[in-house]
Amino acid sequence: WGLAGGLAEVMLLACHRPIFLALTLLDQGNILHSPGDEIDYVYFPLDCLLSITITMQNGDTAETGLIGNREVIGINALMQYRSTTLTTYVAQTPGQAVKIEASLIREEFNGSCDVRDIFLRYIQAFIAQVSQTTACNRLHNLEQRFARWLLEARDRTQSERLQLTQEVIADMLGVRRAGVSQAAQKFQELAAIRYQRGRIQILSDKLLIQHACECFECVKDEYDRLLGVRGSPFPNSPT
Structure with missing residues (x-):
């Protein structure tokens, strides 16, 4: 799946139990999260590029963060039970990403010092x-x-x-x-x-x-x- 060298590999190796994950294909322009959306899934890009963007009232858009295989989409899910985002996460190049239920990641974050250390460093x-x-x-x-x-x-x-x-x-x-x-x-x-x-x-x-x-x-x-x-x-x- 191309996990080697990415944040997904590091996180999965630190987990104390098997984690169900799915491989998802992203097309250019796919929106993973929009402002106000509840974060149900966390995404670890493998070979695609995503942007965290903010759109102003006049329609102007600017990037506030760049996401690739050293990052994760949906980190807000670790902060509270029903976390939402104020930004838009959009795929800028097509490719693959690992998709994991946010609740599973939250359980590992709360129960594993190793996983928590990785995410806090990230x-x-x-x-x-x-x-x-x-x-x-x-x-x-x-x-x-x-x-x-x-x-x-x-x-x-x-x-x-x-x-x-x-x-x-x-x-x-x-x-x-x-x-x-x-x-x-x-x-x-x-x-x-x-x-x-x-x-x-x-x-x-x-x-x-x-x-x-x-x-x-x-x-x-x-x-x-x-x-x-x-x-x-x-x-x-x-x-």
Whole structure:
């Protein structure tokens, strides 16, 4: 199922009993949770990319968090019995996710110190992502943010090929599509990416890192510190 290296694998290995899980296929644009929805299921993406978004009264949308195979959708379910969300969780690229009943995850969280430790570390890492993204959106230019976003998307899908339109990326960055088009054109001329018909292929991580702000590395380092480097054992205690 492609669990290796993701948060789903770490969590399932820590559970003290077998957990029933289902593999679900997500299409681009699928909405998993909307504002006011009760969270009945928790989703662990395997090879797809999802966004946590907020839509304003005038219809403008902005991304507040990026979700891939190092994250989980529906973490609010651990906080109370009938938890709801104030945000929208939408699939940005098609792919697979593991789906587990929220009640089962809640029982493991309440009954297992190991599972609770994993989720608390994850929450700390995700808060770091959201905080860094907030600062990034305020302080860094569009080209830096675009490069950072592509690097984060590749890191979370483990793929250099992303099925994403410029319009979607513009919505996620909270900017005009024309700005994303200009940034994409520049990176294509630099041979950092190849863009065609709603598909982006990353050709050079090195070039994107050179043009991105420090936020990608900052967030990645915090995830690695708290949750471990991909392919390595889960850390016993973060420092």
